[in-house]
Amino acid sequence: MLTIGTLSKKTGTKVQTIRYYEQIGLMPEPGRTEGGQRRYDNAQLDRLSFIRHSRQLGFSLDAIRELLDLSDHPNRPCDEADAIARRQLKQVEQRMARLKALRTELKRMVHECSGGRTADCRVLEVLRDHSECLTEHDEIGA
Amino acid sequence: MLTIGTLSKKTGTKVQTIRYYEQIGLMPEPGRTEGGQRRYDNAQLDRLSFIRHSRQLGFSLDAIRELLDLSDHPNRPCDEADAIARRQLKQVEQRMARLKALRTELKRMVHECSGGRTADCRVLEVLRDHSECLTEHDEIGA
DNA sequence: ATACATCCTCTAGCCGCTAGAAGTTCAAGC
DNA sequence: GCTTGAACTTCTAGCGGCTAGAGGATGTAT
Numbered sequence: 001m002l003t004i005g006t007l008s009k010k011t012g013t014k015v016q017t018i019r020y021y022e023q024i025g026l027m028p029e030p031g032r033t034e035g036g037q038r039r040y041d042n043a044q045l046d047r048l049s050f051i052r053h054s055r056q057l058g059f060s061l062d063a064i065r066e067l068l069d070l071s072d073h074p075n076r077p078c079d080e081a082d083a084i085a086r087r088q089l090k091q092v093e094q095r096m097a098r099l100k101a102l103r104t105e106l107k108r109m110v111h112e113c114s115g116g117r118t119a120d121c122r123v124l125e126v127l128r129d130h131s132e133c134l135t136e137h138d139e140i141g142a
Numbered sequence: 143m144l145t146i147g148t149l150s151k152k153t154g155t156k157v158q159t160i161r162y163y164e165q166i167g168l169m170p171e172p173g174r175t176e177g178g179q180r181r182y183d184n185a186q187l188d189r190l191s192f193i194r195h196s197r198q199l200g201f202s203l204d205a206i207r208e209l210l211d212l213s214d215h216p217n218r219p220c221d222e223a224d225a226i227a228r229r230q231l232k233q234v235e236q237r238m239a240r241l242k243a244l245r246t247e248l249k250r251m252v253h254e255c256s257g258g259r260t261a262d263c264r265v266l267e268v269l270r271d272h273s274e275c276l277t278e279h280d281e282i283g284a
Numbered sequence: 285a286t287a288c289a290t291c292c293t294c295t296a297g298c299c300g301c302t303a304g305a306a307g308t309t310c311a312a313g314c
Numbered sequence: 315g316c317t318t319g320a321a322c323t324t325c326t327a328g329c330g331g332c333t334a335g336a337g338g339a340t341g342t343a344t
C-alpha cells in the first residue's frame with residue numbers, strides 16, 4: 001500500500017497532479033485509510049507510470065485516456081493505438097518544421113545585429129517589418 | 143482612424159485578442175468615439191504588427207513587452223534586445239532537440255507495431271515500460 | 285504524549301487567448 | 315430622418331495541464 005507521496009516520488013509526478021488526474025477521471029479513485037488518506041496499489045502505480053510516460057512523449061491527456069482504454073482491452077485490434085501514435089508523430093513533425101523556420105529567422109536576426117543603439121537594431125527592425133523575413137512562419141502556437 | 147475590426151483584419155489578430163492586449167497593458171488605450179467605440183491610428187497598427195510578428199516568432203508576451211519598451215527608446219544600446227532574441231533562439235533550439243528525441247521514439251513505436259491485438263501492441267508496450275526507450279525525453283512541456 | 289512530516293479539501297492562479305451573452309453604436313440605403 | 319444589421323461594447327467563463335497556498339486533519343516515530 002503506497003501513499004500518494006510515495007507514488008509521487010516513484011513516478012516523478014507532483015502530489016497535486018496525481019489528485020488532479022483523479023479529479024478528471026484519468027486515475028481511478030484509490031482506497032482510503034480510516035482517516036481518509038489515499039492508498040495505492042501496484043496497478044495504480046503502473047497506470048500512473050503509463051500516463052507520465054505518455055505525457056513525456058507529448059500525448060495529450062485526451063489521447064492518453066484513449067490509450068489507457070485500449071490498454072485495458074487486450075483483445076481489441078490495435079489499429080487505434082497505432083493511429084493515435086501516428087497522429088502524435090505527425091504533430092511532432094509539424095512542430096519541428098515550424099521551429100526550424102523560427103530558428104532560421106532568429107539566427108539571422110541575431111547574426112545581423114551589430115550591437116549599436118536600439119534605433120539601428122536589426123532584431124527590432126525585423127520584428128517591425130515582416131517583409132524582411134525570408135521564411136514563412138505563420139501560425140501562432142501551432 | 144481605424145476600427146478594431148479593421149485592425150483585426152490588417153494584422154490577423156482576433157478582435158478579442160486586441161482587447162486582451164489592451165487589458166494587460168501591451169497595447170495602449172486607444173481613442174474612443176462619442177459612443178465609446180475604439181479608434182486606432184497607424185502607430186497603433188504598427189505596434190500591433192510588431193506584437194503579432196513577435197508572437198509568430200515565439201516570443202512570450204513578457205519578452206514582447208521588453209522588446210517594445212526597447213523599441214520605444216532608440217538611443218539605448220541594443221544589447222538587451224539582442225539578449226532577448228538569443229534567449230528565444232536558445233529556447234527554440236532546446237525545444238527542437240526535445241522534439242527530435244520524441245520523434246525518434248514515436249517512429250520506433252509506430253514502426254514496430256505489427257497491427258495485431260492491443261495485447262501485443264508495441265505502442266502500448268513501450269508506453270507501459272519506459273526502460274524500452276532508447277532516448278532520453280524527460281521533461282514534460284519543456 | 286508529542287512532534288512534525290505528510291496528508292486532506294478547497295480555491296485561485298498561470299499563459300495566451302477564445303467564446304458567448306446581452307446590450308449599444310455606427311454607417312449605408314431608402 | 316428612419317430603419318436595418320453589421321460591428322461594436324462590457325462582462326464572465328472556459329481551454330489545457332497543471333501549480334501554489336491556506337487552513338486544518340492524520341499518521342508514525344520516538
